[in-house]
Structures are given as C-alpha cells and as structure tokens.
Amino acid sequence: MAIDPASPVPKYAQLRDLLLDWIVESGLSVDDPVPSERELGTTYGLSRMTVRQTIDLLVAEGKLYRVPGKGTFVARPKIEMALALASFTEDMRARGYVPGARDLTRRIAPAGGGTARMMDIAPGSPVHYIERLRTADGEPMAVERSNIPLSIAPHLDAFSLSERSLYAILEEEFGIILDSGEQTIEAGICEPADAKLLGLPPGSPVLSMQRRSFANGRCVELARSTYRADRYQLHSRLDPHL
Template identity: 60%
Template sequence: QALTTIDARSPVPKYFQLREILLDLIENELTVDAPVPSERELAARYGLSRMTARQAVEHLVSEGRLYRVQGKGTFVARPKIDMPLRLTSFTEDMRARGLTPGSRDLGRHEIEATVALGRELSVEAGSPVYVIERLRTADGVPMALERSHIPAHLAPDLLTESLVERSLYDLLASYGLVLDRGEQVIEAGIADSNDAGLLGLAPGSAVLLLQRHCWAGSVAVEYAVSTYRADRYQLRASLDIAS
C-alpha cells in the first residue's frame, strides 16, 4: 500500500517518507519528463519544512530518479537500464529491453601488444592485437563507449567487417570463438570532456568504468574497457552464498 501522508510518530525520517511518496508518484502517476511539485508545494502539502522537502528531492536527484533544470524545476528522469551482470553482449542486452542497438565506429586498428596488454590477453608483448572502438547506442541514444582488444590471430579478417549493425560477439562466434567465461571489474568514474562529448553528458558527469575479460574455453578472446553512462545504467547481480 502506497504512503500518502507523513507519519510524524514514525521512526522513519520524514525526508525518507516523502521520498517514498514521491517514488510512488514517479512510478505510478507521472510520465518521463513530467514536472514534480516544487519543494515549496511539497512542504505545504505534506506539512514539512522546506529543508525536509529539499532533502527528499535531492536524494531522488542523486539516485537519478529526478533531474533538475536550472530555473525550470525538477522532472521525472527516464528509468535506468537494468544491466544484468552476465556474459551477454550489448546487442543482446538492448534487444532484451526492446531497444534497437547501434554502434558508431570510432576507429579500429592493429597494434602491437604492450607488456601490460599482452598480460591481459595472454599473448606475448609485440603480438598483433586488434583494437575496436565504438560508441554504443540504444534507439540512437549514446549509452557507452567501448574499446575491445582481441588477439589478431584469433579472427584474422575482423577489421574488414562492418560492426555498425553487427554484434561483435556474433562475429567472433563465426570464427568459432564462443565465449563461455568472463570476468568484469566495475568502478565509479568521471567523464572527461572527450568522453562526455561523445556520450552527450556534461563534463564531470558520473560514469561506470567497466573492464571485461572473456574467454572461449581456455583462450582469452577479449579485453574490453568501457565507459557507461551512470545516469542510464544500474547493474544487477544475483548473489549466491559463497561456498
């Protein structure tokens, strides 16, 4: 049952009660980009101080549920994409959500592995490695920057294939490289001006930094470094009891 009033005797902080009321409004009554009542209106409506109303709104802004526009007010944000922490491709993830995946080619080259890159991909330093840089989009909206590194000998013609409408993982499968294990590290980060420009964010916006290693059997196939928009993604993992 949704809360509709603030319970002054509840041990739950008032701002948190107001947050729940607003969440219910966001999820059930308002549409994306709809305005939410001003802090002054919220304070009056629920018998709270302006400061408490602001605290609730600020909480929802920092959670990415609301966004502010200077001089205009506060609005309902687009729900984030819930990204399962599994070995899936961007293409699969977007399709599973009814979105159309796309890519913009930001460059592909062959490089010689440095010692560090060689270690990531279990190849000797100096071995040829393909680097594929893409801006990933969902329904045409920039979502992530991805730089994939793949040992060249595993997929010799990879750089001649177009990846604009094609999944890299599908293409790798056509070389017999069926990925069956991965490892991913996720960190919080800040978009620099270049990344922010490509992702359509203000410089200094929060991003998620992902590093993924994946294997086909015992062969290291991809080492990817990605920057995902933190305003558009949340990560979901199912937690098993440690054995």
C-alpha cells in the same frame, strides 16, 4: 507521511524517500512533472535549499531529470545490466531497445604491457583496438574499448561494426564461440572526453567495467567500458552461499 525533525536521517534524505513513494502512489509515469521546489518546500515545511539538495540527489541517481525553464520530471527506469557473457546487441534487444554502435577508433596496435599481461599474449603483439560509442534507441549509453589479438581474428578490420555485432562477427566469420568470461565493475567518474560522447555533465557518475572473454581457454577480448550510471543498474539473483 511527513518529515520527522527528530529523526537521525537528514531531512533531504527523508524527502527523497517520501518523494519516491509519492511518485509511485500517485501513479506518476515517465516524463510526468513533479511539483516545483517551492511547492515541495511548502508541502513538507522545508527550506528551498533542502528541497534542492533532494532534487539534485534524485537527478544524480537518474530518478528525475530537469528541463531548464520547464521543471523536473520522472525519468525512465534504469536498464538492468545483464551479468552474463552477453553482447551489447543481445542485451539491448532482450530489453526491447534497438542497439547501435558508432566507430570512434579502429586500429591495429601493439599491446601494451598491462593489456598483454591481462590477455596472456606477448607484450607488443598486435591487437585490434576498437573504440565504440554504444547506443540504445539512438541514445548514447556506453563507450567500449576492446582489444582483440590480431592472430585470432586477422581481418576483423574488414567488417563494419556499426552494422553488426562484434560477437556475431567473431562467431560467424571466425568461428569463435565465447565460452567463459570474467568482469569487474566499479563506480567511477566520467572522463571529460567520454562525458562529451555520452552527453553527460563532466564528472557524472559512471560504471567502469573491465571484461575478459575467452574461447577454449584463450583470451579473445579485453574490454574496458564506461556505462552511464544514470541509465544502468546491476541486478543479480542471490544464491544462499558463495
């Protein structure tokens, strides 16, 4: 296939699709190099600038990665985020990764107005505020910030969250079995502090999630999470009707 100069699709976007097809057809796998920008320019009769635009796009999409001085390589496929009330630990294990957590902040703090409203608790009532860096096979994947009412898990701060899953502790130590939840996922730009933690260039695209999980009608957790958009994608089955 070649670039079609008469097509309304911009050349850099045509090259993106051609390259992705070529990667599959040539049987390239993760960490295999792709041709240099100069080679691609010659093969497809495109300027270096157009080729660079395509590579930048594929890097931002998480399909390729660059190693300065070495070249551009095929990236690992993205992890499909479970659209379920699963814990990070469960979700990563199901996909064959070793889950991990690094405590960034843990404190008991009064719930602010917005948080209290969303959790249906009195403003100012104490919550465990937990900020964690989540990892898969040791690689940073997400920053998760959870609020849990102190009243439902009073001595939660006694348990290490770098060794155990939060949901497992809630269930095993406090008898809380989450039975429903709701989640909003939006596209976002990574905050500088989170970019540093996630090892991303500032301004990288992220998936911003807000989840409320409930047990017996009571809100157990309000979590706001930032997931790397270069490593995660959403996938869901579609029913024919709403």
